[in-house]
Amino acid sequence: MKRPAPRAKATAATRPVLRFNTLDYAMIPGFLLVEVGLSFWVSFATLFAAFVAWRWREIIWAGLSSLPLFIFVPPLFFISLLIEPTTDLTQDVLHICREAMFWLLLCAMLEGLNKFTIEIDPKKLKKILFLMAAFLLILCTYQFKEYASGAYFGIPKEYFSQGQDTIAGDLDLAYSHLRPAGTLAEPSYLAFILISILFFIRNLEIPGSIAPLTSMLLIATGLISQSMSFVLSFAGLVVLALYTQPQFARYRAPATLIGSVLLLVVITGAAAFLSDTRLSKLGSTSDSSTFARIIGPLISAPAFIAAHPFGTLSTTTAEMLDYFTSPYGMSGGEWTHNFFFNSIFLYGLGGIFILYFLLKGRGLMPAAYIFTCMFFNGAMLTQDKFFVMATSFIILKALRDSQAPKLLPPKGRLP
Numbered sequence: 001m002k003r004p005a006p007r008a009k010a011t012a013a014t015r016p017v018l019r020f021n022t023l024d025y026a027m028i029p030g031f032l033l034v035e036v037g038l039s040f041w042v043s044f045a046t047l048f049a050a051f052v053a054w055r056w057r058e059i060i061w062a063g064l065s066s067l068p069l070f071i072f073v074p075p076l077f078f079i080s081l082l083i084e085p086t087t088d089l090t091q092d093v094l095h096i097c098r099e100a101m102f103w104l105l106l107c108a109m110l111e112g113l114n115k116f117t118i119e120i121d122p123k124k125l126k127k128i129l130f131l132m133a134a135f136l137l138i139l140c141t142y143q144f145k146e147y148a149s150g151a152y153f154g155i156p157k158e159y160f161s162q163g164q165d166t167i168a169g170d171l172d173l174a175y176s177h178l179r180p181a182g183t184l185a186e187p188s189y190l191a192f193i194l195i196s197i198l199f200f201i202r203n204l205e206i207p208g209s210i211a212p213l214t215s216m217l218l219i220a221t222g223l224i225s226q227s228m229s230f231v232l233s234f235a236g237l238v239v240l241a242l243y244t245q246p247q248f249a250r251y252r253a254p255a256t257l258i259g260s261v262l263l264l265v266v267i268t269g270a271a272a273f274l275s276d277t278r279l280s281k282l283g284s285t286s287d288s289s290t291f292a293r294i295i296g297p298l299i300s301a302p303a304f305i306a307a308h309p310f311g312t313l314s315t316t317t318a319e320m321l322d323y324f325t326s327p328y329g330m331s332g333g334e335w336t337h338n339f340f341f342n343s344i345f346l347y348g349l350g351g352i353f354i355l356y357f358l359l360k361g362r363g364l365m366p367a368a369y370i371f372t373c374m375f376f377n378g379a380m381l382t383q384d385k386f387f388v389m390a391t392s393f394i395i396l397k398a399l400r401d402s403q404a405p406k407l408l409p410p411k412g413r414l415p
Contacts, residue, residue: 018058019119020398027051027391028128031193032136032183034384037161045161045384052390053105059394060105063112070108073357074100076350080311087315095314099346099381106381107358109390110366113397120398126211129197133217136182140190140224143180160185162384179226191230192376194222196388198234199369200396233372240368292325292334293375297341300324304345311348321345339380340371366393 030048037043053060064070077100086092146153157167163185179187198218201211222230242248304324312320321332336342343351359367373389374380 015117043161049383049387059112060108063108092313102381118398133214140180147178187225187227188229191227196392200392337378339374
């Protein structure tokens with residue numbers, strides 16, 4: 001009995017084709033409204049995420065059906081629920097179910113994209129992105145001027161579905177240095193949107209962007225917002241893109257050595273310097289924020305895993321972190337603004353596998369983009385982040401497909 005021939009790998013000429021339609025283009029400006037809504041779930045983000053999941057359901061289903069691993073990873077989200085005490089069972093169950101669901105959707109989307117060819121009109125996309133970039137630059141410039149004079153200009157606080165506590169109040173306007181955030185609640189979230197657009201228009205790859213003028217406007221907006229998250233993320237991704245180019249091969253070894261030494265010095269120095277509780281007076285200044293978001297959790301992660309190998313629950317994480325944050329004059333909640341470390345704090349050793357399979361097989365720059373998105377705030381497996389990230393990867397795939405050489409079916413056997 002003959003064995004069946006092995007299934008041929010799909011090529012650009014054999015993959016199913018999906019095309020952008022009018023609604024798909026209309027979703028792109030929705031990036032600017034993802035934090036607007038009546039509540040966390042009754043919001044534009046939920047509407048946009050549901051649309052993307054339904055519109056591109058063929059991609060998601062193809063990704064799910066090709067990875068039996070998806071059956072085994074989601075239970076890792078629930079282990080802490082069986083071991084750790086809870087103060088609000090309903091809240092913890094809903095939080096875990098939401099993160100597991102969006103992990104599945106995002107991973108399935110990323111896996112399924114390779115099985116399709118996506119067609120997009122680059123000219124129409126460039127026009128939309130240019131208008132978005134110009135609008136953001138003008139808005140942030142005007143906000144910078146208004147904030148300097150002590151007046152708030154932006155979407156009213158009550159219309160945000162999340163991040164209301166970061167919106168400036170009267171005392172902030174009078175005594176604090178406020179930074180523009182456009183239509184978003186905070187500059188770090190604006191940085192997430194800017195980095196996402198720069199990623200899919202390939203400004204972060206070599207050769208450069210498909211829309212250099214739009215890229216310049218987006219970069220200028222990021223600088224005006226004075227978001228350290230934008231500066232560090234953009235610089236890191238560009239350096240990584242340069243670092244991987246063949247013409248820079250001779251500099252990789254010394255650059256890696258020098259960079260590693262500098263990183264060790266910065267982490268060690270920051271830990272010793274900021275352990276002085278007098279610096280708690282800095283509050284939410286950039287140095288203290290950077291320490292709370294990255295350096296502090298990095299230092300405490302090994303000890304936390306030793307104490308909570310299966311993680312903690314969302315309702316008790318801040319309390320459990322107080323033991324590690326109190327020597328630095330900070331609360332446990334201040335160390336939960338980074339999804340990378342939150343995955344470890346919430347899911348323990350299982351969080352390492354959750355992160356691994358989220359990044360596995362994505363390619364260097366896509367994986368770097370996903371990794372960067374973890375550092376903008378503590379929640380990444382949410383409807384707003386899913387919408388922005390999934391749309392960014394879909395557009396990136398479409399642009400790559402549009403620039404790929406068209407393969408013609410062979411007319412006959414070559415002599």
